[in-house]
Structure formats: structure tokens, C-alpha cells
Amino acid sequence: MLQARRMEHLPPYLFAQIDRKIEEKRKAGVDVISLGIGDPVEPTPPHIVQQLCKAAEDPKNHRYPSYYGLSRLRKAIASWYQKRFGVRLDSDKEILPLIGSKEGIAHISIALVDSGEYALVPDPGYPVYSTGTILAGGTPHLMPLLRENDFLPDLGKISVNTARKAKIMFLNYPNNPTGAIASKEFLADSIKFAQEYDTAVCYDNPYSELTFDGYVAPSFLEVAGGKEAGVEFHSLSKTYNMAGWRIGWVAGNSAIIDVLGKVKTNIDSGIFNAIQYAGAAALCGPQNCVEQMCSIYQKRRDLVVSALAEAGIEAIKPKATIYVWALVPAGYSSSEFAAYILERAGVVVSPGNAYGPSGEGYIRISLSVKDERLKEALERIKSTL
Ligand SMILES: Cc1ncc(COP(=O)(O)O)c(C=O)c1O
Numbered sequence: 566m567l568q569a570r571r572m573e574h575l576p577p578y579l580f581a582q583i584d585r586k587i588e589e590k591r592k593a594g595v596d597v598i599s600l601g602i603g604d605p606v607e608p609t610p611p612h613i614v615q616q617l618c619k620a621a622e623d624p625k626n627h628r629y630p631s632y633y634g635l636s637r638l639r640k641a642i643a644s645w646y647q648k649r650f651g652v653r654l655d656s657d658k659e660i661l662p663l664i665g666s667k668e669g670i671a672h673i674s675i676a677l678v679d680s681g682e683y684a685l686v687p688d689p690g691y692p693v694y695s696t697g698t699i700l701a702g703g704t705p706h707l708m709p710l711l712r713e714n715d716f717l718p719d720l721g722k723i724s725v726n727t728a729r730k731a732k733i734m735f736l737n738y739p740n741n742p743t744g745a746i747a748s749k750e751f752l753a754d755s756i757k758f759a760q761e762y763d764t765a766v767c768y769d770n771p772y773s774e775l776t777f778d779g780y781v782a783p784s785f786l787e788v789a790g791g792k793e794a795g796v797e798f799h800s801l802s803k804t805y806n807m808a809g810w811r812i813g814w815v816a817g818n819s820a821i822i823d824v825l826g827k828v829k830t831n832i833d834s835g836i837f838n839a840i841q842y843a844g845a846a847a848l849c850g851p852q853n854c855v856e857q858m859c860s861i862y863q864k865r866r867d868l869v870v871s872a873l874a875e876a877g878i879e880a881i882k883p884k885a886t887i888y889v890w891a892l893v894p895a896g897y898s899s900s901e902f903a904a905y906i907l908e909r910a911g912v913v914v915s916p917g918n919a920y921g922p923s924g925e926g927y928i929r930i931s932l933s934v935k936d937e938r939l940k941e942a943l944e945r946i947k948s949t950l
Pocket residue numbers: 603664665666667668670691737741769771799800801802808812813
């Protein structure tokens with residue numbers, strides 16, 4: 566079978582590969598514990614599930630959903646932004662629901678990047694920034710996130726030529742995979758960069774609510790000029806343990822949202838209405854479920870960081886996200902160490918280089934696993950080192 570040439574540049578999706586490896590090991594009788602994927606194990610809070618069930622019973626919701634999302638959901642998103650970040654959004658023009666934020670991130674390059682143009686992409690970073698750009702015919706230009714810069718890109722190191730060709734700059738804080746956070750000063754610098762080079766900032770913020778030690782994460786849109794400079798992708802997947810429901814949104818610059826909407830109306834037909842009603846219930850309902858998740862993840866973070874220290878592995882203690890970014894011991898590459906742990910301990914971790922070349926030398930450990938299994942995984946890792 567002949568494949569399109571663009572597919573030759575597209576790497577296999579990391580987590581699909583990890584899934585396959587886990588399957589092989591399980592078939593061979595190994596009790597694999599996966600710390601590889603950021604897929605919340607706790608259930609979606611009951612009031613959200615109840616809203617889904619109620620809405621699913623209404624035949625009105627069995628028809629095609631609206632392309633631009635239910636007004637009820639867009640208004641819920643707008644009022645959540647107002648309450649949470651003090652950001653005012655026009656729910657008709659500045660918000661577009663997505664079939665999970667991954668869907669919008671994958672399509673935004675089709676909307677904004679032409680062949681021969683760049684998307685600035687964090688390295689390491691969520692793989693879809695690069696792959697979406699490649700599928701659109703654009704070129705990802707990597708921005709290294711280095712420990713000495715607190716895992717922030719050095720915008721001053723981007724050449725003028727590159728910056729002029731960059732239609733998009735993807736940023737993601739709290740960051741996957743490093744767990745790093747960004748100050749509002751950094752966000753202001755990125756807005757200045759965007760204004761100077763006419764680049765759209767695509768700020769990916771799915772972990773803004775999962776923060777620790779009293780840290781409160783900002784929205785890109787709350788910084789002066791943010792709404793003009795770009796858009797923010799957001800998601801219900803991690804905040805409300807709704808990864809399987811496939812619901813997120815993009816908010817901000819109305820011209821960008823309009824053109825992404827044009828792409829989407831030609832490709833998909835929106836989100837099942839019942840899921841949209843449930844999403845609105847999540848945003849408007851009680852938020853103590855989010856606090857509970859933060860405290861669960863914070864405890865797991867502490868467990869991982871201290872167990873790794875006991876095993877002689879240095880981990881960078883994150884203030885947010887559901888990941889711990891840790892250094893691989895001397896003598897191993899990231900892939901070698903991940904393979905070693907899988908072979909010897911039956912534990913899956915993500916090799917840092919899978920998120921980009923600057924991830925070499927690190928592994929990512931996900932906290933989305935039940936406490937007992939996490940403890941067992943850490944014991945197994947310790948005993949192999
Ligand atoms: C940084 C980042 N962005 C976006 C997503 C996609 O989230 P979803 O499509 O479930 O909204 C993820 C999921 O892991 C992520 O880590």
C-alpha cells in the first residue's frame with residue numbers, strides 16, 4: 566500500500582507504542598504496572614455522571630450536536646474563566662468546544678500553518694504539537710526546555726529568520742512532561758514575542774487545576790494582551806477525571822477560533838450533547854472534587870520523589886501536573902533505562918527522549934495510578950537498582 570509522503574515524517578504515537586509493549590508483557594504473564602500514561606484512574610465525580618445519564622435519556626440529544634457546541638457549555642466555560650481567572654470571554658466568539666483538547670491542538674496547524682512555515686514547539690513536549698504541524702505540511706521548530714532555564718524556552722535564542730516564519734508558538738505550563746511552571750512575566754514575554762513576529766501563541770493549559778503546595782496556575786488569557794496574541798487550549802480530562810469522555814475547548818482570539826471552527830466544521834460534527842451538558846455540570850458544580858484530586862496527586866508526588874531519592878535517582882519535584890520528571894542514572898540513555906525497568910521490574914515509565922531530543926537523560930513517571938500499585942511499582946524499581 567502506498568502511503569502519503571507526509572506520513573514518512575510522522576513518528577508512531579508514543580502511547581500507542583507503550584500500549585503495545587504492555588500488551589506483549591501481559592500476554593507473557595508479567596504483572597505490568599504502567600506509570601507511563603497520564604490517564605486518571607479515579608472515577609469521574611458522580612454529579613457529572615448523573616448529568617450525563619439524564620441528558621442521554623432525552624431524545625433531543627440523540628441528534629447531531631451543534632458544530633459550535635451548546636450555548637449552555639460555552640456559557641459555563643465563560644463563567645468558569647471569569648470566576649477562576651477574572652477573564653471575560655464572549656461565549657459566542659471567543660470559545661469553541663473541542664472533542665478533547667488533543668483534537669484542537671492537532672487541527673490548529675491546519676488552520677494557521679502553511680507549507681514552508683514553522684510552528685515553534687517545546688522540546689520536550691506533548692507530541693501532538695509536532696505531529697499536527699507535520700500533518701498540516703508545516704515544519705516544527707524545536708525550542709529546547711532545559712533544566713538551567715527552569716524548563717522554559719529561551720525566546721532570545723530563536724533567530725529572527727525562524728521567528729518570522731513561525732505562525733504558531735506552542736507553550737504548555739504547567740508542563741507535560743517536565744512538571745515545570747511559568748510565571749506571568751514569562752507569559753508577558755511570550756506575548757511580546759508574538760506581537761513582534763505576528764505569531765499566534767497556542768497556550769496549552771490542561772493541568773492548570775492540578776497544582777500543589779498552594780501554587781495557583783495562571784491562564785495565558787489573564788495576562789495583558791493574551792487574548793489578542795493567541796488562544797488557550799483547555800480540557801476536562803485531567804481536572805475532572807474525564808479523559809475518556811473527550812471534551813475540552815479553546816478560548817481566546819476570535820479570529821483564530823473562527824478559522825479553527827472552519828476546519829472543524831469540515832471534519833467533525835461536534836461533541837455528543839449529553840457529554841456537553843455533563844461538561845457544563847463539571848464546571849458549574851461543586852469544585853471540592855478537584856481539591857481532593859490535588860491532594861491525592863500531591864501525596865503521590867511526594868511518595869515518588871522520596872522513593873526515587875532512596876533509589877539514588879534525582880527527581881525534580883513538580884508544583885503541578887500529574888507527572889514527575891526524573892534524571893536517569895549514569896550509564897543509561899532514557900530508552901535503555903525505561904527498557905531496563907520494564908524488563909527487571911515490570912514497570913512502564915516513559916523515556917524522556919520520546920518527548921523530543923532535549924528529553925534525553927530523563928524519564929517521566931505518571932501519578933495516575935492507584936496508591937497501592939504506585940507503592941509496589943516504586944518498591945520494584947528500588948529493588949532492581
Ligand atoms: C499537555 C497536554 N495537552 C493536551 C492533552 C490532551 O488532553 P485531552 O485531549 O484529553 O483534552 C494532554 C493529554 O495528556 C496533555 O498532556
